[in-house]
Amino acid sequence: MVSCTEFIPLYSELFKFLEKKGGKEAVVKYWETISDRYVEPRLGEEIRKNGLKGCWNYWYKSLNEEACEFTMEYDEEKNFFLIDMKGCPSKGMLLKRAYTEPYKDYCGHCDVLYKRCAARYGIEITCDLTECGEAKCKLFGRKVK
Amino acid sequence: MPEKEHLKIERKAGDNKYLHRDFHVSADIGIGYVGELYGDQGVKEYLTQYAESVHKPLAEEVKKSGLGVLEKYFHDIYAAEECEDRLTTRISGNTLTVSISSCPATEFMKKSGHTPSVWYKQTTETVYAVLAKMCGLSFSMKFYDEDTGAAEFTFSK
Numbered sequence: 659m660v661s662c663t664e665f666i667p668l669y670s671e672l673f674k675f676l677e678k679k680g681g682k683e684a685v686v687k688y689w690e691t692i693s694d695r696y697v698e699p700r701l702g703e704e705i706r707k708n709g710l711k712g713c714w715n716y717w718y719k720s721l722n723e724e725a726c727e728f729t730m731e732y733d734e735e736k737n738f739f740l741i742d743m744k745g746c747p748s749k750g751m752l753l754k755r756a757y758t759e760p761y762k763d764y765c766g767h768c769d770v771l772y773k774r775c776a777a778r779y780g781i782e783i784t785c786d787l788t789e790c791g792e793a794k795c796k797l798f799g800r801k802v803k
Numbered sequence: 804m805p806e807k808e809h810l811k812i813e814r815k816a817g818d819n820k821y822l823h824r825d826f827h828v829s830a831d832i833g834i835g836y837v838g839e840l841y842g843d844q845g846v847k848e849y850l851t852q853y854a855e856s857v858h859k860p861l862a863e864e865v866k867k868s869g870l871g872v873l874e875k876y877f878h879d880i881y882a883a884e885e886c887e888d889r890l891t892t893r894i895s896g897n898t899l900t901v902s903i904s905s906c907p908a909t910e911f912m913k914k915s916g917h918t919p920s921v922w923y924k925q926t927t928e929t930v931y932a933v934l935a936k937m938c939g940l941s942f943s944m945k946f947y948d949e950d951t952g953a954a955e956f957t958f959s960k
Contacts, residue, residue: 659908659952660926661880664857665826671853672833679841688836696832700825714810723823727816735807745816758856 666748673761682763689770697775705779710801713739713781724748739799749793765790768797822883827908828917835920846922847929854933862937870899873938873958877901884908897960906952919949927954 660668676684704712714732721728727745731738752760769785776783780803786796838846865872874892881890886907893900908926912919924947935942935958945955 659880659903659906660830660853660930661884662824662826662830662908663821663880663883665823665830667857668830668853669833671856672837672849675837675849675852679845688833691836692829692832696829711808718812720823720825722814722819723821723825725816725819725821727814729811729813731809731811733807733809735809747816747821755857757859 666751667755667758669748669767670752670761670764673764673767677761685761685763686770689767690774692767693771693774697771698778701772702775702778705776705781709779710734710737710739710781710799712779713776713799717741737800741797743793743795743797746790746793746795749790753791753793765795768795772797822885824907824911825915827911828915830908830926831912831917831919831923834922834925838920838922843922846925850925850929851933854930855937858930858934858937862934865938865940870894870897870940870958870960873934874899874901881907899958900955901957902955904953906954909950909952919952923952924949927952927956931956931958 672688673685676688680687701712701716704716706712708715711732711734714730717730721730721741725747726743729740729742729744731740731742733739746765749760749765752764765787769787773783773785776799780801781799782802783797783799786798789795834846834849837849841848861872861876871894874894877890877892878887881887884907889904889907891902891904909919909923927947928944931944932942938958940958940960943957943959945957947954
């Protein structure tokens with residue numbers, strides 16, 4: 659068994675493995691696949707039932723279970739959902755492991771996984787990954803149709 | 804007209820325990836994807852790369868301080884999974900025997916409606932065989948039950 663507490667390096671190594679086999683294109687194809695196989699029945703289902711608030715429901719569970727340091731906000735009237743990630747434990751774990759390099763675009767998976775799924779339900783998601791080298795990022799969602 | 808909702812929370816890293824069991828499903832989806840594209844050999848290659856990259860410090864410590872370090876590693880991961888009662892370990896002479904009555908990952912995946920891929924057992928067989936090699940030990944899988952993930956395996960000097 660690979661413990662769920664060891665998953666993040668397993669994930670990072672998967673991206674490296676796929677890139678070695680088929681370049682960045684193979685990695686992005688995998689991100690799209692996991693978006694369809696894993697994110698769709700979870701985040702997609704939440705959004706289908708609850709609209710933009712489905713984002714709140716989905717990430718409320720996962721970010722708490724992942725022990726993230728974050729602020730999360732949902733405002734129905736102003737039509738926005740925001741995650742201000744101040745300490746991503748996944749990226750933080752990879753940065754701490756000096757003996758192994760994380761996949762160079764590790765954080766890129768978040769941008770593909772969630773955007774692709776939410777777009778099907780009229781939710782536009784944008785990610786600001788400019789500070790991801792410090793395990794910080796922002797994810798913004800809004801209903802567009 | 805009902806009031807519009809406005810929700811906000813703030814969490815510090817220490818507010819919650821790090822235990823996101825859904826990662827078991829994500830791990831298996833990744834392994835299954837590699838298996839579908841590259842077959843058994845691809846899964847072995849991927850998990851070998853993982854073990855060699857991630858278990859480097861553990862292997863160094865085992866080489867320096869012996870089988871007790873490896874025994875502690877298993878207790879630590881099963882404690883993290885809140886399933887230490889499913890794990891029995893014994894060091895006898897130059898051999899560490901690890902017995903697992905049922906695998907928490909397999910159980911979680913099945914409970915959440917995900918059937919583990921045919922390659923899931925490689926997270927035990929390949930990862931620990933590579934770890935053993937890195938430690939200068941031999942590895943032997945005595946049994947593995949694909950239905951429950953129950954297993955017994957040994958590491959020997």
